[in-house]
Amino acid sequence: MKEREPASPETLYNETYENYRRYLNPPLARVMKLSGSPVEVRASGTTVWDHTGKAYLDFAGGYGVFTLGHSHxxxxxxxxxxxxxxxxxxxxxxxxxxxxxxxxxxxxxxxxxxxxxxxxxxxxxxxxxxxxxxxxxxxxxxxxxxxxxxxxxxxxxxxxxxxxxxxxxxxxxxxxxxxxxxxxxxxxxxxxxxxxxxxxxxxxxxxxxxxxxxxxxxxxxxxxxxxxxxxxxxxxxxxxxxxxxxxxxxxxxxxxxxxxxxxxxxxxxxxxxxxxxxxxxxxxxxxxxxxxxxxxxxxxxxxxxxxxxxxxxxxEALVENSRARGEQLLAGARRIASEYPSVIREVRGLGLLVGVELTHEGYGGTIIPEMLKAGVTAAWTLNMQRVIRLEPPLIVTAAEVERGLEALRAGVGAARDRLGTLTLTN
Ligand SMILES: Cc1ncc(COP(=O)(O)O)c(C=O)c1O
Known part of the structure; x- marks a missing residue:
């Protein structure tokens, strides 16, 4: 039997998007497309690769699923x-x-x-x-x-x-x-x-x-x-x-x-x-x-x-790593908050569950896609759209935490430059 040619990245993206749009969840498919979501094809440790071969540091962490990273x-x-x-x-x-x-x-x-x-x-x-x-x-x-x-x-x-x-x-x-x-x-x-x-x-x-x-x-x-x-x-x-x-x-x-x-x-x-x-x-x-x-x-x-x-x-002493890297992540995100008080209202969390509360949920629509562009995933919290959660695997290293923070800083900076000061929501 003849082996099937692997689909080109563009074909794979289009096929996946069309399947989502037609057979899964049309409005969600459109929102994901607008926010620049790629197609995930492979994952290992703290890294996820998309259909073009681009690597992402996973700071969304499957909303807490990937404590050990991907495919330990x-x-x-x-x-x-x-x-x-x-x-x-x-x-x-x-x-x-x-x-x-x-x-x-x-x-x-x-x-x-x-x-x-x-x-x-x-x-x-x-x-x-x-x-x-x-x-x-x-x-x-x-x-x-x-x-x-x-x-x-x-x-x-x-x-x-x-x-x-x-x-x-x-x-x-x-x-x-x-x-x-x-x-x-x-x-x-x-x-x-x-x-x-x-x-x-x-x-x-x-x-x-x-x-x-x-x-x-x-x-x-x-x-x-x-x-x-x-x-x-x-x-x-x-x-x-x-x-x-x-x-x-x-x-x-x-x-x-x-x-x-x-x-x-x-x-x-x-x-x-x-x-x-x-x-x-x-x-x-x-x-x-x-x-x-x-x-x-x-x-x-x-x-x-x-x-x-x-x-x-x-x-692998991951509980201890979660505590140490969590403190680093929280402190780093708080530094970014102090640099951008018009965009970030508060940073809070415990261990490697960190939330960045924005002053207005409109900023998130820029910050998360900008972080993606910089090669780092992040996600909303389901009940509070104004909070971006940073939830990397517990195997995350100190250097990776710094990379995640750099991407957050870039995203927050871009949001402020592009959107200015949005009116504070309650
Ligand atoms: C605290 C808590 N309980 C329950 C659930 C539901 O879990 P599942 O999505 O696996 O049904 C979640 C999912 O995010 C959760 O965060």
Whole structure:
């Protein structure tokens, strides 16, 4: 059979754009084209290559997926070997891998978090945690925070905090109360009778919001007093992203349920999970072990990927690197903010989750494409369009952080020169 000629870069771009425009999401395709999005064809470590062969330093990091960078060789090797043996589990027999992964998580999770449930994405893990909370407490009410992002399935969307994503689907899951993020007084006022309080230790998509010190500790105390479960959504903050293994660790808070996804399997195979106290699991499912299940959840490929990813995280001291490089990135971005106060309102973050809040969202439409031109990717936050997130892999080097910052400086400078001073938005 004759081998097919590889498509020229232009042909590949046009074909991909047309497929997006016609068969996927026409308005999104147009926006991506306007903002200069190329076609990604290959990725390794901190680098992504586009259809023309241009290399980009990845500071978007798959919104937190690529903690180990792209295609970490140890994770890829583990997955390849498993692929030869058995890729999906039949589920009628015991599978050693899912057991090993559950044990590995119990060993690193805070306190007595010990029993895991596995699924395939963050939103499914949130969904599972919410159901578990209702089943364990026999209560219905959920308390959540404004600006939160927990995913887009019905339950997760109902406890998220952005009306624009919710309104078209109303009515959502009932009995959800939202309170301002970081405000433990407001939390205290509504917790009574709640099944669970779900919270991100740092809000990612809400605009990289770091709560006041002591917030999680106070939330833990309030939940204990109300008999309410504390669900920590560490989908984005967990596994080293914030410079600790889990962001809850900063305050030594042990939630009742910890929710994970994104970086858990090293950015190679999709996975989601929650880890729960045995007593809570027992209260929910002790008499009904098949109430909540998933066909593909905890499949062998995802499990070997996650086991290898956890080893890499430890062996390459990536949590420590996240802390050190995070401080460098935060300090550097703050210097740029002080040079351009008319464009940047504030820089905040924890570890390698850094948000650059603009004075006006109009600047972002110049800054992100300019950064791309300079060979660095960056992204918005989903619930707060005025915040650009910098979320490189935890393997990022000091020199790469400087390159990322240079691109940010160039983007911010270009935005100011081109757009002048835009009126401050609230
Ligand atoms: C904190 C948090 N929870 C849940 C989710 C949903 O994860 P997924 O997109 O894998 O469903 C996200 C995704 O960005 C997230 O940041």
């Amino acid at each position: 060789p140890r994770v890829v090797a583990a997955v390849k070997a498993q692929l030869e043996l058995m890729s999906l589990s039949g589920k009628t027999m015991f599978d050693p891998l899912v057991g090993r992964l559950a044990r590995a998580l119990a060993e690193i999770a805070p306190g007595d978090l010990e029993v895991s449930f596995f699924c395939n994405s963050g939103t499914e893990a949130v969904e599972g945690a919410l159901k578990l909370a209702r089943a364990a407490t026999r209560r219905t009410k959920f308390v959540a925070t404004h600006g939160a992002f927990h995913g887009k399935t019905f339950g997760a969307l109902s406890v998220s905090g952005r009306a624009a994503f919710q309104t078209p689907y109303a009515p959502l899951v009932p009995d959800v109360v939202h309170v301002p993020y970081g405000d433990s007084g407001a939390l205290a006022a509504v917790l009574e009778g709640a099944a669970a309080f779900i919270v991100e230790p740092v809000q990612g998509e809400g605009g990289v919001n770091v709560p006041p010190a002591g917030y999680l500790t106070r939330a833990r105390e309030l939940c204990d007093a109300a008999g309410t479960l504390l669900l920590a959504d560490e989908v984005q903050t967990g596994l080293g992203r914030c410079g600790a293994l889990f962001a809850c660790d900063f305050e030594r808070v042990v939630p009742d349920v910890m929710i994970l996804a994104k970086g858990l399997s090293g950015g190679v195979v999709p996975i989601g999970a929650y880890v729960v106290r045995p007593s809570v699991w027992q209260a929910a499912y002790g008499q009904a072990p098949l109430l909540h299940t998933s066909t593909f959840g905890g499949n062998p490929l995802a499990c070997v990927a996650a086991l290898a990813a956890l080893e890499v995280l430890r062996d």
